[in-house]
Amino acid sequence: MTTDKEQYKVHAEPFYQPQGDEVELYEAAYAARLPVMVKGPTGCGKSRFVEHMAWKLGKPLITVACNEDMTASDLVGRYLLDANGTRWLDGPLTTAARIGAICYLDEVVEARQDTTVVIHPLTDHRRTLPLDKKGELIEAHADFQLVISYNPGYQSLMKDLKQSTKQRFAAFEFDYPLPEVETSIVAKETGIDTELAAKLVTIGGAARNLKGHGLDEGISTRLLTYAAALIKGGVEAKAACRMALVRPITDDVDIRDTLDHAIDATF
Numbered sequence: 001m002t003t004d005k006e007q008y009k010v011h012a013e014p015f016y017q018p019q020g021d022e023v024e025l026y027e028a029a030y031a032a033r034l035p036v037m038v039k040g041p042t043g044c045g046k047s048r049f050v051e052h053m054a055w056k057l058g059k060p061l062i063t064v065a066c067n068e069d070m071t072a073s074d075l076v077g078r079y080l081l082d083a084n085g086t087r088w089l090d091g092p093l094t095t096a097a098r099i100g101a102i103c104y105l106d107e108v109v110e111a112r113q114d115t116t117v118v119i120h121p122l123t124d125h126r127r128t129l130p131l132d133k134k135g136e137l138i139e140a141h142a143d144f145q146l147v148i149s150y151n152p153g154y155q156s157l158m159k160d161l162k163q164s165t166k167q168r169f170a171a172f173e174f175d176y177p178l179p180e181v182e183t184s185i186v187a188k189e190t191g192i193d194t195e196l197a198a199k200l201v202t203i204g205g206a207a208r209n210l211k212g213h214g215l216d217e218g219i220s221t222r223l224l225t226y227a228a229a230l231i232k233g234g235v236e237a238k239a240a241c242r243m244a245l246v247r248p249i250t251d252d253v254d255i256r257d258t259l260d261h262a263i264d265a266t267f
């Protein structure tokens, strides 16, 4: 990774509709350089919030989508072999610590616990990152901050953060926005009118009531914006809803029919 700070800057304001006082609280956490955890269901605005905050604070943002095959070297860096021999390549976490970026580890529970522990020395008073293989100890730049997100709904015994990791973060608990707020998000994000946005939000609400009754997860705000974008592009409303709101979230015929009926009743 190169260490050109500019390329990680968020140049245009990402639209973010606050749900409460999270913007102010994040600013306070950043001022104290506290590591931050953002919890909540998928597609409810966690990543958008972090992008917005990086823009607002004028700090570079380096995002890493975590997965179970990720190793500590994928975060920290590794030696590469090339024609001239070996050369060290910083990983995203190391780059962020060097340049003073906000490092956002998205869906951190996906990573194995032996990978997650590399963040520990960066999250306490040490604010250091040992590059063991390189024999270097990095002191994090004063602007560096670590942010992680995860979806507690997917939590299982095998996939949970250790208490020793959790207790290094200040946390935000996100949920789907309240109907009026979500309506305004869907309308502003896609340019559809408020009345139509409100109908999509109603269908979203109906699906969220089925969570735990055949659905693992409700319809996300992200999917509502997909339906809105399809309708805006000329797709008939019911077809757009079936395609963007129902088919992605369930393979169960009964649940599918229930949601399709909710769509028919709304439009």
Ligand code: ADP
Pocket (backbone or CB within 6 Å): 015, 016, 017, 018, 019, 040, 041, 042, 043, 044, 045, 046, 047, 048, 049, 177, 185, 189, 221, 222, 225
């Ligand atoms: P996740 O919680 O999975 O990180 P995202 O932040 O990617 O979800 O949000 C998914 C989409 O939902 C965004 O691209 C945006 O269109 C919309 N969205 C959700 N919440 C908000 C919000 N509060 N303000 C603006 N857009 C939002």
